[in-house]
Each structure stands twice: as C-alpha cells, then as structure tokens.
Amino acid sequence: MARTLRWGVGLLLVVSLSIGAFLLLPFRSWLPGGTVADVPLSQVVNGTAFNRLFPEPDNGDQLVFTQEKRGFSEARLKHDGQVKALLAISDVTTAPEARKKFETSQSRLQGWPLVEQGPQATALLVADRFQVKVIGQGDGLEAEQRQELIGRFNLRGLAALQPALPSGPRAALPSGQDSAGRQSLERVAAMEPAS
Amino acid sequence: MSSVLERLDRLPRRNLTVLAIKGLSTLVPGGWKNITSADGLIADVLGSSDPELIRQVRERADALSRARHEGYGRALSLYDAVNRSQKAAGGLRLLANVGGALPLVKRVADLTPTSETLQAADLSLKVAAEMLAFTQVNGLPGDSFGDFAASLGEYAGEARVRMAALICFDALLPLGDQALQRLDGLLGGVSQRDLHQLPAYAGMASMLPGRGDGAHLSFLRRGVDQWLGWAGGFSSQLGLTGQKAVQALENTLGPWQGSFQQMATFLDAFTDTYQHTGVQAVARRLVERAAAEI
Numbered sequence: 001m002a003r004t005l006r007w008g009v010g011l012l013l014v015v016s017l018s019i020g021a022f023l024l025l026p027f028r029s030w031l032p033g034g035t036v037a038d039v040p041l042s043q044v045v046n047g048t049a050f051n052r053l054f055p056e057p058d059n060g061d062q063l064v065f066t067q068e069k070r071g072f073s074e075a076r077l078k079h080d081g082q083v084k085a086l087l088a089i090s091d092v093t094t095a096p097e098a099r100k101k102f103e104t105s106q107s108r109l110q111g112w113p114l115v116e117q118g119p120q121a122t123a124l125l126v127a128d129r130f131q132v133k134v135i136g137q138g139d140g141l142e143a144e145q146r147q148e149l150i151g152r153f154n155l156r157g158l159a160a161l162q163p164a165l166p167s168g169p170r171a172a173l174p175s176g177q178d179s180a181g182r183q184s185l186e187r188v189a190a191m192e193p194a195s
Numbered sequence: 196m197s198s199v200l201e202r203l204d205r206l207p208r209r210n211l212t213v214l215a216i217k218g219l220s221t222l223v224p225g226g227w228k229n230i231t232s233a234d235g236l237i238a239d240v241l242g243s244s245d246p247e248l249i250r251q252v253r254e255r256a257d258a259l260s261r262a263r264h265e266g267y268g269r270a271l272s273l274y275d276a277v278n279r280s281q282k283a284a285g286g287l288r289l290l291a292n293v294g295g296a297l298p299l300v301k302r303v304a305d306l307t308p309t310s311e312t313l314q315a316a317d318l319s320l321k322v323a324a325e326m327l328a329f330t331q332v333n334g335l336p337g338d339s340f341g342d343f344a345a346s347l348g349e350y351a352g353e354a355r356v357r358m359a360a361l362i363c364f365d366a367l368l369p370l371g372d373q374a375l376q377r378l379d380g381l382l383g384g385v386s387q388r389d390l391h392q393l394p395a396y397a398g399m400a401s402m403l404p405g406r407g408d409g410a411h412l413s414f415l416r417r418g419v420d421q422w423l424g425w426a427g428g429f430s431s432q433l434g435l436t437g438q439k440a441v442q443a444l445e446n447t448l449g450p451w452q453g454s455f456q457q458m459a460t461f462l463d464a465f466t467d468t469y470q471h472t473g474v475q476a477v478a479r480r481l482v483e484r485a486a487a488e489i
Contacts, residue, residue: 088487120242
C-alpha cells in the first residue's frame with residue numbers, strides 16, 4: 001500500500017512538474033500557432049523594408065504610417081485631416097489564398113496583374129510575392145485614381161526586394177525537383193549496362 | 196480564447212458603459228458611434244457589402260488575431276488586466292463608502308486604496324497599457340521618430356472619446372481639475388509598495404520594459420510625461436473639467452447628487468469604458484490590415 005502511494009505521489013509530482021514547466025517556462029514560442037499560417041518569421045519580409053517604397057504625397061496631402069509588422073506595412077493618405085485612402089504593401093507568403101484572385105486578371109499595370117475588389121479596393125501583385133493595395137475611404141476614390149496611386153509606389157524597388165532568407169519552400173522546390181531528376185537519370189544510366 | 200472580432204460582436208449595445216461613453220462623447224467633436232458589429236465594421240472599411248469579401252476579411256482577421264506574434268490578442272489581454280484591476284479597486288472603494296458607517300465592515304475601509312497616490316499610479320498604469328497596446332497592435336510604424344510620433348497622434352485622434360474618457364474618469368474626477376498638472380508630483384510619491392497594491396501591475400509587470408519595480412516605475416513616469424504633453428493640450432482644447440464631465444454624464448445617466456470622487460468610484464466599479472473602447476480600437480486596426488491582405 002505504502003509502495004503504491006509512493007508511486008502515486010511520485011507520478012503526480014512528475015506530471016505536475018511537467019505541466020508547470022510547460023505553462024510557466026517560455027516554451028510557448030515553440031508551439032505552433034505563434035505566427036500567421038505557421039510561416040517562420042525569417043521567411044517573411046519585414047514591414048520596415050516597405051516603408052520607403054510608399055508614394056510621396058501630393059501637395060496638401062499627408063501620409064501617416066499606421067501599422068508595421070512582419071510582412072505588412074500600412075499608411076493612411078490624408079487630406080485636410082480626412083482619411084482619403086488606406087495604402088498597404090503585404091507579403092503574400094502568409095496569405096497564399098490572396099494570390100488566387102490575380103490568376104484570372106486581364107488588366108496589367110507596369111506588367112503586373114491588377115484586380116478590383118469591390119467598389120473601393122484595387123490590388124496589384126508584384127513579383128508574385130508582394131500585394132500592393134489601395135482602399136478608398138470616406139467619400140471614396142475613382143478606380144483611375146486608385147490605379148494612379150498604385151502606379152506611384154516604387155514598384156521596381158518592391159520587385160527587387162529579397163526575402164531575408166532565400167531558403168523558403170518556394171526556393172527549395174526547384175532544387176528538389178532537380179536533384180530528383182538527376183537521381184532518376186543516374187539510375188537509368190546505372191541500369192543500362194546491366195540490361 | 197475568442198478572437199478580436201468575436202469579442203467585438205459580443206460588446207453590449209446598450210448598458211451603463213455605453214451610456215457613460217455616450218454622455219461623455221457630447222464633449223468631443225465628432226462624437227462616438229458604438230460599433231458592435233464586425234461585419235458592419237468590415238463593410239465600412241472596405242466600402243463594400245459584398246458578403247464574399249466580408250467573409251474573406253473576417254477569416255483573415257481571425258487568423259491574424261489567433262497568431263500570438265501579431266499582438267492583437269495580447270493588446271486585448273492588457274486591456275482586460277487593466278479593467279479587472281479597475282473593477283476590483285472600484286468595488287473595494289464602494290464597499291468602503293457604504294460600509295464606513297457599519298462597525299463590522301469598518302475595517303474594510305482601512306484597507307481600501309483611496310489615496311491620491313494610488314489613483315495616480317493607477318492612471319499611469321492605464322497610460323502605459325495604452326502605449327504597450329499601441330506597439331502590440333501597430334508595431335513601430337514609419338522609419339523615423341517623427342513618423343512614429345505622427346502615427347501615435349493619429350491613433351489618439353481616432354480614439355478621441357477613449358482618451359477623453361481616460362482623462363475625465365481617471366484623472367479629473369478623482370484627482371480634481373488640476374490633475375494633469377499635479378500628476379507628475381503625485382507619481383513622484385509612488386513607492387514600490389504602492390505599485391504592488393494595484394492588481395493590474397501583477398498582470399502587466401512582465402510586459403513592461405526593464406527589470407524590477409524601480410525600472411518599471413521610471414518607465415511609467417516617462418510614459419506618463421510623454422502622454423501628459425498631449426493630454427494637456429487635448430483637454431484644454433476641449434475645455435475638459437470635472438464639472439463638465441459630470442454634466443455631460445448626467446445627460447445620459449440621470450442626475451447625480453454625490454461628489455466627483457464618488458462618481459469616479461461608481462464609474463470604476465460599474466463600467467468597462469476602457470475595455471469597451473479598447474476592443475473597438477483594436478478591431479478597427481485589425482480589420483484595416485485584414486482588408487489589405489486578402
């Protein structure tokens with residue numbers, strides 16, 4: 001009896017210790033769900049890199065940055081204290097479903113696919129990776145005005161941006177196919193003399 | 196844990212908190228709209244009521260608020276901690292007011308943190324929570340300090356009613372009309388023991404920069420210094436005083452006979468102003484991001 005009790009107490013201690021360690025020690029950052037879509041932060045371009053690519057505001061307009069996170073930067077275009085539009089650049093690595101809408105797109109801006117989303121939003125996909133978006137606020141903007149705004153972003157600079165680490169799954173994919181192809185060729189070559 | 200937009204949908208449409216904010220908002224130009232519908236907010240930001248687009252934005256917003264690194268959920272837990280602390284302190288003070296006359300509960304009155312120093316420490320914690328929540332939600336926007344300051348001003352302007360509530364309910368009513376001028380002096384008197392009497396401090400200590408109570412105290416004082424510059428200009432521009440705040444509140448809450456301090460205690464104990472407007476502010480920023488990312 002005393003022995004089972006000892007085992008019970010010991011087991012209880014171990015379980016409570018491991019639960020306590022799990023809850024109290026900083027293991028949480030290792031758990032999945034810390035980042036959007038579980039994409040490692042190093043594969044997402046930091047929002048700081050986007051800031052200098054925003055358009056210079058016209059005379060009388062004002063550009064106020066409002067959010068800057070990994071893979072995202074947003075600013076408000078204001079005129080006389082009224083918000084005219086939200087301007088944003090995002091890295092679609094964490095939102096692959098955002099790419100889909102560009103597949104059927106017919107219109108192009110500086111060679112990149114352009115999509116209208118509802119009456120007030122226009123989006124552009126640069127280098128199959130960065131989404132530039134303008135959303136009209138308040139009284140709203142015409143589609144031409146929004147496209148003109150998108151055109152004034154430094155799109156060339158955006159396309160030239162490189163992710164922090166080139167070892168993303170997209171970069172790994174072609175090399176993987178390559179080595180697989182080479183392997184099969186070698187196998188064929190090795191088989192030939194045998195047959 | 197429920198997402199930010201779920202919490203927005205669950206906010207009350209009409210209760211004491213809403214009435215108090217509505218009353219106060221008559222002092223602030225531009226007024227206040229009680230946004231309690233996530234779909235309505237999305238449609239407003241997107242300028243479209245297409246159900247498919249709204250569904251996409253909502254899905255994205257939920258994914259963002261579930262991700263711990265993005266900080267939206269953390270900002271809400273900051274607001275929750277502050278709110279719990281405010282309610283606990285308010286409840287105790289209320290008990291002290293009621294129980295002061297009864298010999299049995301009189302001892303409670305001796306325990307309650309009614310001193311002005313504690314009130315000042317409470318306010319500084321709220322201001323600090325506000326700044327921490329700002330960086331959690333928005334990151335550090337822009338490339339220069341000027342950009343960051345502009346961004347902070349933009350956020351405060353968007354939350355004018357929220358800031359007015361903070362100034363009136365937590366500074367002018369409990370500490371008097373000279374509260375903002377006196378605050379620095381009062382904070383100088385806050386000791387590390389006082390800090391530990393505030394329930395919110397325990398919840399926030401791990402998120403405050405610096406190690407130890409001394410470092411936290413100096414962070415609070417520096418944060419409040421920055422905020423005071425802005426808040427002083429804001430309240431003199433609107434001409435905020437305790438008297439005006441009570442008058443504005445009487446429009447919606449009914450006549451008030453007691454003192455300003457009692458009003459502050461009552462509001463602390465029975466309303467969730469800070470949390471209510473906090474959820475709305477975070478939800479707006481979250482939706483603006485999600486709309487740009489879909």
